[in-house]
Amino acid sequence: MQILTPEFSCFATDAELIAQVAHLNTEYRKGSPLVTDAHFDALFTELEQRQPDHELVKKVQPEPLQDSKGRIAHSRPMLSTEKSYEPAEVKSWLEKIATFTGETLANGTTLIRISPKFDGCAGRFDKDASAKLITRGDGNFGNDFTHLIAHGLVFKGYGEIGEVICDEGYFQSVLKPQGVVHPRNFVAGLISADTLSPIGLKALKDGAVHFVSYDDHPGNVTVTLSAVMDLLDTVEASLIANCPYRTDGIILQVHDEQIFKSMGHGSRSHHAQLAKKIAGEPVEAEITGINWQVGRSGRVTPVLNIVPTEMSGATVSNCTAHHAGNVKAQGIGAGAVGLYIRAGEVIPKLLKVLKPSPNTVLPEECPCCQSELVWQGDFLNCNNDACEGRIASQLEFLTKTLGIDLIGRKAAEKLAKAGVDCVGLLSITSEKLIGAGFGAGQAANILSEIDRVKTNPIEDFKVMASVGIHTLGKRASKNLLSEYPLNALLSGITETQITALSGFADTKATAIVDGLEKNKALLSFLAQFFVQITPSKLVISNDAPLIGLNVVFTGTLSSGSRNEVERNAEMLGAKIQSSVNGKTNVLVCGANVGVSKTSKAAALGVKVITEADYLMMIG
Ligand SMILES: [Zn+2]
Numbered sequence: 001m002q003i004l005t006p007e008f009s010c011f012a013t014d015a016e017l018i019a020q021v022a023h024l025n026t027e028y029r030k031g032s033p034l035v036t037d038a039h040f041d042a043l044f045t046e047l048e049q050r051q052p053d054h055e056l057v058k059k060v061q062p063e064p065l066q067d068s069k070g071r072i073a074h075s076r077p078m079l080s081t082e083k084s085y086e087p088a089e090v091k092s093w094l095e096k097i098a099t100f101t102g103e104t105l106a107n108g109t110t111l112i113r114i115s116p117k118f119d120g121c122a123g124r125f126d127k128d129a130s131a132k133l134i135t136r137g138d139g140n141f142g143n144d145f146t147h148l149i150a151h152g153l154v155f156k157g158y159g160e161i162g163e164v165i166c167d168e169g170y171f172q173s174v175l176k177p178q179g180v181v182h183p184r185n186f187v188a189g190l191i192s193a194d195t196l197s198p199i200g201l202k203a204l205k206d207g208a209v210h211f212v213s214y215d216d217h218p219g220n221v222t223v224t225l226s227a228v229m230d231l232l233d234t235v236e237a238s239l240i241a242n243c244p245y246r247t248d249g250i251i252l253q254v255h256d257e258q259i260f261k262s263m264g265h266g267s268r269s270h271h272a273q274l275a276k277k278i279a280g281e282p283v284e285a286e287i288t289g290i291n292w293q294v295g296r297s298g299r300v301t302p303v304l305n306i307v308p309t310e311m312s313g314a315t316v317s318n319c320t321a322h323h324a325g326n327v328k329a330q331g332i333g334a335g336a337v338g339l340y341i342r343a344g345e346v347i348p349k350l351l352k353v354l355k356p357s358p359n360t361v362l363p364e365e366c367p368c369c370q371s372e373l374v375w376q377g378d379f380l381n382c383n384n385d386a387c388e389g390r391i392a393s394q395l396e397f398l399t400k401t402l403g404i405d406l407i408g409r410k411a412a413e414k415l416a417k418a419g420v421d422c423v424g425l426l427s428i429t430s431e432k433l434i435g436a437g438f439g440a441g442q443a444a445n446i447l448s449e450i451d452r453v454k455t456n457p458i459e460d461f462k463v464m465a466s467v468g469i470h471t472l473g474k475r476a477s478k479n480l481l482s483e484y485p486l487n488a489l490l491s492g493i494t495e496t497q498i499t500a501l502s503g504f505a506d507t508k509a510t511a512i513v514d515g516l517e518k519n520k521a522l523l524s525f526l527a528q529f530f531v532q533i534t535p536s537k538l539v540i541s542n543d544a545p546l547i548g549l550n551v552v553f554t555g556t557l558s559s560g561s562r563n564e565v566e567r568n569a570e571m572l573g574a575k576i577q578s579s580v581n582g583k584t585n586v587l588v589c590g591a592n593v594g595v596s597k598t599s600k601a602a603a604l605g606v607k608v609i610t611e612a613d614y615l616m617m618i619g
Pocket of ligand 1: 368
């Protein structure tokens with residue numbers, strides 16, 4: 001059909017005009033409009049004036065629009081959610097919000113809502129427009145699944161936007177035994193099926209299929225902007241573990257409706273909303289039992305044995321379950337089914353228990369020394385300092401942190417069994433190693449490995465971290481040692497001195513003072529053991545050649561790597577800057593330095609010297 005242009009519509013007969021409007025209207029409702037809205041309106045107005053009573057004109061309540069696939073239109077677009085995987089992406093999103101609200105990430109009080117990201121099918125209950133349930137589809141058109149209500153679809157909450165999803169308990173106990181593989185596929189099948197299967201009808205009738213509204217889901221939590229990054233991991237783990245539905249991440253969004261709206265949206269998603277997805281596809285596997293392992297401080301932690309399962313390219317047969325409190329709360333044990341994720345090379349993590357064990361057993365005594373276990377918060381503890389399991393874990397941790405190879409779990413257990421502790425290992429003899437069950441060749445290799453680490457320079461923070469005080473990992477050790485040298489710490493430091501440093505809260509300080517006291521003998525031994533310990537705290541004499549100077553190095557240096565040269569300059573009293581500014585005193589130029597750099601420095605009155613000049617200067 002030839003399309004009438006607006007300016008010629010007045011010359012068309014009534015019949016031609018009616019045929020035109022009907023045709024254009026049909027195509028438009030199929031989702032394939034042939035003309036612009038303005039063009040259509042012009043023809044429609046012409047018809048309206050000539051035949052105000054025609055049925056095409058009088059149709060007040062239009063049927064929902066349909067696209068060519070029979071999907072119906074949303075009354076306004078239903079956006080999807082921007083996805084992220086890394087905490088760094090969440091952080092930069094939070095920074096954008098802080099910028100928008102005029103706050104800072106450190107102090108912002110804007111509330112952020114965190115919800116589970118359900119792994120089902122998103123949809124909308126379009127109450128006002130059509131009273132229809134529509135899947136999100138492409139955001140403009142979705143599938144109508146209103147008919148599921150009559151079969152027993154349960155509404156959870158009152159929000160307009162939500163997820164169609166199957167109750168996980170029902171899936172595990174009823175659907176999985178009948179061969180249904182994934183709850184998401186099951187729900188997608190219900191929505192798209194022309195005829196509902198008997199299993200589908202029964203699940204609906206049993207009240208196991210829900211439309212869960214996002215806004216008022218009881219699992220949602222709100223935290224202030226400034227607290228999100230600190231709580232992210234904990235909240236994510238707990239939302240996923242405790243949600244009655246399969247979840248594949250979390251959704252963060254600005255809680256305040258006004259701010260949410262005023263932040264606006266792009267073509268696909270709201271700026272005030274972000275999904276943080278689990279990287280990789282979570283995998284189900286049955287738990288066959290629990291191995292309890294004693295950690296270096298006496299914590300007895302559960303390692304799950306699972307039916308060997310393929311996870312991102314590797315066959316996995318065990319997995320950590322964090323702590324005993326988790327085992328108790330989630331009903332972990334033989335016969336339970338867990339959902340795991342293994343991203344990259346990381347050890348698999350238990351995301352949630354899909355089906356609890358009929359028989360959860362918590363140990364009452366230490367698996368290594370049979371001492372009675374004591375609850376401390378969520379942890380079960382063996383408080384026997386002489387426990388072989390604890391000592392093996394200490395040996396394993398110490399050697400790993402110091403970089404001594406050849407001591408794995410098996411070797412550590414052998415040593416602990418022979419009565420060798422950390423001090424004992426570092427001063428061990430060949431006879432003793434052979435006595436502990438190592439071959440002569442193995443013993444020689446271990447001794448030369450210990451000697452290699454002993455005679456190479458080692459940073460003080462590694463030494464500190466190797467004793468395994470929980471609150472003093474490498475980074476915290478470095479912070480502490482940048483202020484107080486190792487010897488000062490060994491002769492005693494107070495909680496007040498520690499809390500005065502940035503990054504050390506009160507509870508941490510107590511644990512540090514405690515841990516230093518408990519590990520004093522081992523630390524004193526280590527302080528003497530190594531040939532050269534590199535201090536984190538620089539001691540600079542008052543007559544050092546670069547004292548008080550702000551220095552920038554640029555270009556290719558010949559006297560060492562950039563790091564080495566800068567560190568050396570720091571030891572000679574310099575403050576290293578990454579680029580020239582008004583406070584810079586000296587710019588040291590290696591080879592291949594552009595003119596722009598030196599001229600900028602000269603303009604600021606900075607002294608520009610060559611590397612050779614610099615070497616003369618420091619003598
Ligand atoms: Zn024990």
